[in-house]
Amino acid sequence: MKNFWRSGEPFVWLTGGALALSLIMVAGLVFLVMANGLGFFWPSPIVRLTLADGTVQMGEVTDREAIPTPGTAPGGSAQFRIQLKVGNRDLYGADFVWLDEPKIVKRETPADAVLIQRREWGNLYGVVAALKEGGQTVAQGDDAGWAALQARLPEAQRLFLAIRKIEKDEVGAINFAQEKIRLRLRRLELHGVTSGAEVDTLKQEMAALQGEFKQEESRLNTLRRQQTASVIVAAAGGKEKDLPLAQIVRATRPNTMSLLQKGAFYLATLWEFLTDDPRESNTEGGIFPAIFGTVMMVLIMSILVTPLGVLAAFYLREYAKQGPFVSAVRIAVNNLAGVPSIVFGVFGVGFFIYIIGGGIDRIFFPEALPTPTFGTGGILWASLTLALLTVPVVIVATEEGLAAIPPETREGSLALGATKLETTWRVVLPAVMPSILTGLILAMARAAGEVAPLMITGVVKLAPALPLDGFFPFFHLERKFMHLGFHIYDVGFQSPNVDAARPMVFTTAFLLLVLVLALNLAAILIRNRLRKKFAAVSF
Secondary structure (H helix, E strand, O other): OHHHHHOOHHHHHHHHHHHHHHHHHHHHHHHHHHHHHHHHHOOOOOEEEEEOOOOEEEEEEEEEEEOOOOOOOOOOOOOEEEEEEOOOHHHHOOOEEEEEHHHEEEEEOOOOEEEEEEOOOOEEEEEEEEEEEOOEEEEEOHHHHHHHHHHHHHHHHHHHHHHHHHHHHHHHHHHHHHHHHHHHHHHHHHOOOOOOHHHHHHHHHHHHHHHHHHHHHHHHHHHHHOOOEEEEEEOOOOOEEEEEHHHEEEEEOHHHOOHHHHHHHHHHHHHHHHHOOEEOOOOEEOOHHHHHHHHHHHHHHHHHHHHHHHHHHHHHHHHOOOOHHHHHHHHHHHHHOOOOHHHHHHHHHHHHHHHHHHHHHHHHOHHHOOOOOOOOOOHHHHHHHHHHHHHHHHHHHHHHHHHHOOHHHHHHHHHOOOOHHHHHHHHHHHHHHHHHHHHHHHHHHHHHHOOOOHHHOOEOOOOOOOOEOOOOOOEOOOOOEOOHHHHHHHHHHOOOOHHHHHHHHHHHHHHHHHHHHHHHHHHHHHHHHHHHHOOOOOO
16 A cells, blocks of 8 residues: 555546536536527427416416425425426516416416517517508408418518618718718817818818708608507417517517427527627617627737737846846736736726826817716726726736747857847747747736626627628727627626526526637647747757
């Protein structure tokens, strides 16, 4: 036994077991997130439940649990209750109800049960009673009403998308141009110019834009007048809802769908989740603005932190005279990595937003004051804050790479007549690039998941516009943005509808994991290519 312990075998098993346990925990976490998130998009059957008191409920079963019964003897038969997503929030006041299974006397899955995903008020469950066009009933009854709904819904969705496109693109461009002219007139007024050729030209341009706005408004009114179709849905409990077709995202009958149809429904809702804007306090719809904001913020942060961290590391390792001061700087850099992220957020607000941003507004955008342009939270200041947060990681990784390069490599370059700068640029920097990318990978992984500093430097619950669009200068670094990490916090802890928000939390968390993995994988592939390219350098 003594020889067994001296051989080191127990430590091999101990380290291997620790690695296996870590992998199992990570895999279990990922599986839990995937199971609770990705299953949300699969269509569930709609059940109609009749209770002992004659009450009828209709919806999707979302959970089942034992009924808490204090004082029950151990080992006694447990009774269960189910959570039913009844939707119809505007009719019932709540999306979910708990029903005790012993009180359920009849359970059905009617073929005519319809699920309608709405743009407002969440899901609507019921049976199609009729379809109206311009206030006149054109189809009566379930089968005729369902057929008429399927025939008219594509046109209603086309009209809705056309209206939204005009509001977002054409009207948005006119409003953007009008605001620029207003600010130019305000700037001239601040300089004492209230009349003249330039002022008259700007006013003529403003009048022309107002004429274009009236034309687009007329187009919108024409399209809105065509939205005359509505469907009457009979809900459980004898209530009816007259719903305009323009408010419908999709209408399905899950109880009659084949496996192929369910797969198509799953892919359609998943695609909507990835590409559409959020609805209903971020508990429904998509999260594309959050995906875009997260990726753009990480890219801007990477562009800012890489040169800053690399230059600092090169100075400390290649140029600074080694001594107590440089050692103290290294200790400070290492300690900086342990500072809570919210402290960086407070610094970002005080220095970047109030001092630098406020100064930029006073110098370059006085016509917009007191409304701040850069003197408020935005994606630029959030990226700079995270760059400061992660710069110690890049400095440490780069320094370790520089320390691994043997002195003979530098001496050989200098002996061949290269200058110090040429040696650093053509020999040392290419050789240390894998280490730089290692630091960048760690920095991106941390920055993508940070939330606390972003909450006070530019992230919002719902951003009206993306930081990148078709309006000059195209990159609007002063704009606020959405972020996946903050989206998880907002939906999970600030949502007024907790049960409806729970699947969105898991789905968004899984997407954030995939996004971080994709960014890191791209950086790892680049790092491996550089390692192969500079493998001839001897270490």
